[in-house]
Amino acid sequence: MSKDLLFEIGLEEVPARFMRAAIAQLEDRIVKWLDASRIAYGQVQAYATPRRLAIMIQNVAEKQEDVEEEVKGPSRKIALDDSGNWSKAALGFARSQGVQPDQFTFKELNGVEYIYATKSSKGVDTFSVIGEGLLSVLHAMTFPKFMRWASYDFKFVRPIRWIVALFGADVIDLEVTGVKAGNVTRGHRFLGSEVLVSEPSVYVDVLRAQHVIADIQEREQMIVSQIEALASEKNWNIAIKEDLLEEVLFLVETPTVLFGTFDSSFLNIPQEVLITSMREHQRYFPVLDQEGQLLPYFVTVRNGGSDSLDVIAKGNEKVLRARLSDAKFFYEEDQKLEIKDALSKLESIVFQEELGTVGDKVRRIRKIADSLAAKLQVSAETAQSVSRSADICKFDLVTLMVGEFPELQGVMGEDYARKAGEKEEVAKAVFEHYQPRFAGDQSPASLVGAIVSAADKMDTIVGCFSINIIPTGSQDPYALRRQAAGIVQILLDHQLPLTLSDVFSAALEVHAQMNLLKRADAEVRKDLQDFFALRVKKLLSETVRYDVVDAVIASGFDDISAIVPKGEALMKAVLSGDEFKTTVESFNRVGNLAAKASNASVHAELFTEEGERQLFDAWNQTNAAYRDALAKHNAAEALSVASAWKPAITAFFDSVMVMAEDEAVRANRLALLAAIDQDLKGFADFSKLVG
Structure with a gap:
């Protein structure tokens, strides 16, 4: 059996910049508490307005899950004394797990026998523990800034004024700072009133009737759609800046978009000044024409219905006029200041x-x-x-x-x-x-x-x-x-x-x-x-995988213009399939042996095998082109040139004994591999690729 859970914290108006993180934190903490408490649940929905944080969770189990777990104790050798009786270690383990020694079982692990205790825990009713759980969540909440009120030690983002805590139709026993949880929420501060929430499923509709749009996405869509409708009607381009939209979203409970105007003489001020003044001081959306030039209008969002919008607009116009007059004064005064x-x-x-x-x-x-x-x-x-x-x-x-x-x-x-x-x-x-x-x-x-x-x-x-x-x-x-x-x-x-x-x-x-x-x-x-x-x-x-990042970074990143093309080219090659994987394997074979080389240069006259001559020729004839491609940041071309060395590398390892008995021959072969490896390391450390 299951019931829906509703937990609403009613607050004084919370700063808009705190809201998104606050509701995410509340949801996360409640969900983690349910998980830790072995309480099953269904879909989780978060709601938030300037005056409330709320979480509704569907199908919360009415009882914790029963749990049975097996706990490993000391080994048989330690658990039993020479007489076959339980040792102090075994008896202490029994006490710590709340079981009797005769309940122990023996199991072998990696060739050693250990005693095991099986613990069973019956789940309790969710309703009996959920109040304490929600209270612990409240106490654990953190915010950029806290408040204390009255004589309480408890601190929160803003004073708590009401709490709704329902498990189905039942009120959860919960109290904080003298506020006892109930089933009564509050509507819009001016347009709504207190209202009963009979069960969690009616929460959104009950608030809607009290002029509160609790759903964050719905409220945002209302703002955006009203702005877009106004823009279409007036043939305006209303600039919706995301951070401003986010702030306005958490300033209102019932959004109604309206517009006002200001004296066109203010347009003599740079429009960036006017736009900043409107956005930062008044939370207004600026209005532009289709060419991106500012028009003498503004758009704002009222926290309420559509009654008397003309009066609201005039009030906003009066406030904006004062703001823009200040900006005009600042601008004109600044003209008097010489740069020196x-x-x-x-x-x-x-x-x-x-x-x-x-x-x-x-x-x-x-x-x-x-x-x-x-x-x-x-x-x-x-x-x-x-x-x-x-x-x-x-x-x-x-x-x-x-x-x-x-x-x-x-x-x-x-x-x-x-x-x-x-x-x-x-x-x-x-x-x-x-x-x-x-x-x-x-x-x-x-x-x-x-x-x-x-x-x-x-x-x-x-x-x-x-x-x-x-x-x-x-x-x-x-x-x-x-x-x-x-x-x-x-x-x-x-x-x-x-x-x-x-x-x-x-x-x-x-x-x-x-x-x-x-x-x-x-x-x-x-x-x-x-x-x-x-x-x-x-x-x-x-843009590229972590191992590709490590590989190209290892070649050096001093030249920023070179590192990005190398990362992109290598990523494309890695994704191309098994053929490049075998190429990387051949490069890594070169690198592994190159580490044994001294600083000696390559001497063609010391070659004794056809395989080493062919590898030298394949590399020597194209390494200039390879380095030129790298210098010109043509990473794809450089990688293509290097990849063409693979057949000669493969043939070399198939036919040539690198660690020859003749010291000079051995050193020369290692020097050849080191020279090739040095070129390859100029592109990437291919050994860092994981596949």
Whole structure:
């Protein structure tokens, strides 16, 4: 027999950003408790609104499963004394398992006899234990921030105001912070009222009648479909940003979409400013035309029905007008600030206590960027743009607009630089040097932006590593992992002829010149290698198998532009079938014996067997083409050339005794294998492939 289970925690409004993780955690903890308690159950459904977290589980067994388990004890030799009586060890084992010694059985395991105790446990009624279980779940919940209320020691994300706990139609005995579980829930704060839930199956419909859409997906679909209908009706393009949709979703219980307008004179402000103000301050969805230009409208979601929407719209318009007026003031005031004056203000902003001010950082970025530009041998004009972009890349940090909206750093810098008469590529680079800002973001489009971005990110990483701020676990206060991934992405997307070592050296030299290195150069460089290896592995693992990642990483990852094509080519070959598997086996045979070779070079005059001559010729005639293909990042071609050596390798091992008695002949054969293996290792360590 089974019944449905409903557990609802009624709360004061929970911050939207906490909701998704909170309901997932509640579901996970309840399910794990049921599993641990040997209580069978069916489908699990989670519900959440700003004022409630709820889990409904169908077909929960009314009784725990009976369990019978066999526990291994000491060996017969230890369990019985010389007289054949139970030893103290055996009697202690019996007590610990709650059985009598005469219930022991003997079983052989790996040639040794042991005593075994069979324990039986009868399942109890679910209703008698589930209250305690749910209470333990509540106490185990964790949140980014907790609250305590009244005089209770118990803490939770927000004060608990009601609890619904039903097993079928029966109320579960449960109480926390003076709130006793019952079968009465609460509807919409203003449109609904308290209402009886007679059994779990009616929960969703009961709340719907009280103007609460408990189902998260249903509520989201209502918001999206209403926005799409409005966009179609008005011929608008309403930008639905996922994080904003997620936030709005957990701000409302009954969503109703409406729109308002604002004075078109505000459109003279860059639309990124208006969009940010609407999204961040008001949780509004901006309205664009079909060309992506902002229109003087906004869309918002009301927590309620469709009554008096015109009044709601006017209220929102009034609030937005004040917000946009502030933005307009900030924007106009910022125009009065000259770039040179802004740069001087950077000298009073601390970047990091041991690494100096933002002004110090800008000077380092300039030196690193100049070094990278020189390494790339860019034109004099581009080099000049790199220097100027690096000089002014952070100036907008002191503007009023960025002070109000930090997420607009770079955006405002580009706009203000352009208005100040800077070259277009310089203004663009001020924005681009922050890219990629997050996983999935695009790299800087321009070479100037790419160089300054890499310089900025590498300066931060080297600076932090030099003073022992290295990410551990989840701790990464300076987002060094993201910045390292950004550098890898830039080198890859732009196919820059720079190695990671080049970028490391440029930053390390600058930090050394400024006496900022608190650790030895070699020590920092080693940590950088290990740190970037993980970023490269993560990049490769998005498209290729883990063993393929390990194989190509083992060949070196300094040249980012080469490592990805190698991973893709090798993955394709691995998936091609058994033919390549035998090729890998032949490569590994070469590698196994190559390890025995000295550093001696290959001497063709020492060949005595046709098989070794053929292998030498097959390799010698094409290894230049192989290396050329690798140098040009044509990994598929390089692998094809190397694979063509397989017949000669096979014939060599079939007809030639590598470990010949003649020492010179033996050393020469090993040297040949070592030379081939060295070429192969330049592509990958094929021994790391698992099949």
